[in-house]
Amino acid sequence: MRDLCGQAIDVATASGAGYADSRAVTRRVQHVATKNGEVESVSESETEGIGVRVLVDGAWGFACDRRLSAEGAREAAERAVAFARASAGRAGRRRVELAPAPAEKGEYRTPAKRDPVDVPLSEKVELCLRAEAGMKHEDVKITEATVRAQREERAFRSSEGADLFQEFVECGAGIDALAIREGRVQLRSYPSAHGGSSAQAGWEYVEGLDLEAEAPRVGEEAAALLRADPCPSGVTTVVLDSEQMVLQVHESVGHPTELDRVYGTEAAYAGTSFLKPGDLGSLRYGSELMNVTADSTTPGGLGTFAYDDEGVPAGRQPVVEAGVLRGFLSSRETAALIGAGHGGSMRADGWSRMPLVRMTNLHLEPGEGSFDDLLADVDDGIFMCTNKSWSIDDKRLNFQFGTQIAWEVKHGKKGRMLRDATYTGVTPVFWGGLDGLAGAEGWQLYGLTNCGKGQPGQHAHVSHGTAAGRFRNVQVGVRDV
């Protein structure tokens, strides 16, 4: 694979590219899904190919080919150069410049005790069926379980001399119970909604989730939600569990701090950002308790690597410190535009897509104290858990999220269960209301596999570590009336 990358670079530079990089990727994914005690899908997918990115006279071009062969590498390189040249001649255009980066040589492999792809599919099927059985309840009409495992090899070479090879393994799992009665539908999930949670780790991660032990609670809560009162409307104190906090961080901190969005280059699809380059170091993002870190070295994180897809070494950087914006997620191109750093957040979905600025692992650093301490200071509020629906505007300011389950909080104690809980807010105002954050004991790492961006669309796998947090003056109970 590395040789093919080298061949592609040679062809690209010989054809006129001032800069070229090439990624050869093989990816194997296993997916098991069961539903109501029956196997819904057992599948094995593999894909491989080579992608070549070039700069010709300061204009980008990218082309890819599924053939991991000399012919595939050569044609991808020639087509990338031709595509770049087709736009390079336009009058008055900006020349792309890249921030300097060291030409690294190295290898990386995910530490794993047991390679999840090598775990027999039959073992995965049995795990799903056992977990599903535990969710049985007379009001639970649909139970589902999923397991996924992935192995990806990525070779990278650049015309600047970078020569890298990385192998990543991931796995994850999740269970859902859907209770239905008299036209009312309620969902509970574990360990996370929307397909469970994943990690860059061996099969020991899935075993550690202990799906079977959690299954009875998941089923019972789904059934109980059918009889719960609806979340009231009003402005109140909200406590978010660490899982909902993941989505809050992802949508209202992760995406707006992507520097390509700040410069507007994602306007056509995902949107832009309320942040401006000049906000760095001065914009108040939230309260003093808010500390957010981008860390592509986190053990187990889906955004962990030794080098990003531009060959920039992994690292850890503050994004928000004591509530003030301190950093952006960047590429070599956007780092050059802002005149700071050298990127490090460029990631591509497989071999057939051009790298984009993406989250790696973005964490809300823990506060102090326990979850009970958070509740103790709530005289009248709502505790919300597990995402159910999400929407946020193109600048990442106005959001509305719904959770699967909630509880009333009165005089510092959890009270009656509430269904159909939603809350809405405006990003810096909402984060400004953060006045309590649980400590490291309650800090958990979650991995998402459904982050979308780019045209053509790309999926990214990212992780977030968060703890439960308390927010004052939040609008809850948003409904069509």
Add this chain to the structure above:
Amino acid sequence: MTSDGRALELADRAWRAAEADEADAVVHVEQSGFARFAASEVHQPTLIRDETVTLRVVRDGRVGCAVTNRTHDEGLREAARRAAEAADSAPPDPGYAGLQPPSEVPGVAGYDEATASLTPEEQAASAAQAIEAAPDYGLYGYFTSGVTETAIASSTGHSVSQQMTDASALAIAASGDSSGYAEATSWKTGELDPAAVALEAAEKAARTRGAGEIEAGTHAAILEPYAFSELLWYFGFSSLGALPLLEGRSYLSGRLGERLFDERFTLIDDGLDPTGLPKAFDLEGVPKQRVTIVEDGVAKDVVWDRRTAKRAGEGHVSTGHGLTAPAQGFGPLPLNLCVMGGDASPDELAERVGDGIYVTRLHYLGVVDPREGLITGMTRDGTFRIEGGKVTKPLVNLRFTTSFPKLIEGLLGLSEEVVLVNRSDFYDERYPFGTKVPAVATSAFTIVGTGSAPGL
């Protein structure tokens, strides 16, 4: 339809590589170009070549799947081995509905040689036409075109293939305090005018400066086809397939046969329509049928695949809306929704609204409650006030949380013109699909909050 037959030959080789009681193979071939731009500069220009085989095998009633893009003999043998291993890992599947028997598929349009043969240079030139047509704004969007082929062959002797082309131009014209949107899609690139798309976006942007706010509450509104298409799509995937219907999660569960909407509302799914993005068959090889989902406001049916039709029992057959076997958990999907047009011009729609909101497009939708058809999202790139039956001042982006059924119950009118709107975001393999919809005027569009002003 033209094809060199290679995709079908590959599908045939693939299923024959399987050691199984039954097997089918779906081949998807793509060659596409994406000339994306941002701030009127080329950005993420992407050329893709890929071909993928999805192999499904059945052994003793157990079903397993393997997907590969290694399409040489060794790759197919490996895929067959993995599919067999997957099948052997699972207990028998009582829901398995068998493979499609040999059957004729309808002849459809959808392939255009001029579109198929567009070069990367021509794709880049089309993007440049859009950029040059809106010199006063930063232009964000793309021109893309592709040729794809789907071929399916199986041990039943069923053997079908279709070559398709598609092309789209999309543009947001934006400045610091303005933004406007437009797009156009066709399977014939000759029907697209990227410069006209950019101009439409620029003209819309020019009217968005100085945007004001509006009170939360339920308002009368006009939704342009871009906006209505997206709302319909979200309602469609959560409520108009047979799986959510059978599981009681759909708005239509238990309500088929009832008059649920305004009597002027008729909704079909029509993959055969030559003015849409036509499909001859679904990804199980089942011939496409035109399905009437709502007729004169009465809920009639949903779309079906082989698995859900078997589950529902007598009287139900697949309507040709199935996905590939690894994706069957989503159930059948209505990928060619079409709302019949009405009798109104754009001006007449505004007159019927009187005072309300005009919405160009929507952003980042989420289904809050599928059983109630409740959907949230933001308006974007051209939201205006309607006063005295005229579209007047610009508004900031608005958060809506609105019931799709209530919106259609409160129908004030539909435009005569019906527009094809692309619904693919081009994730994974390219598979063109979209909706055909008119502009809609309604008395019931619920705003729950305000967002930022238009512009970057």
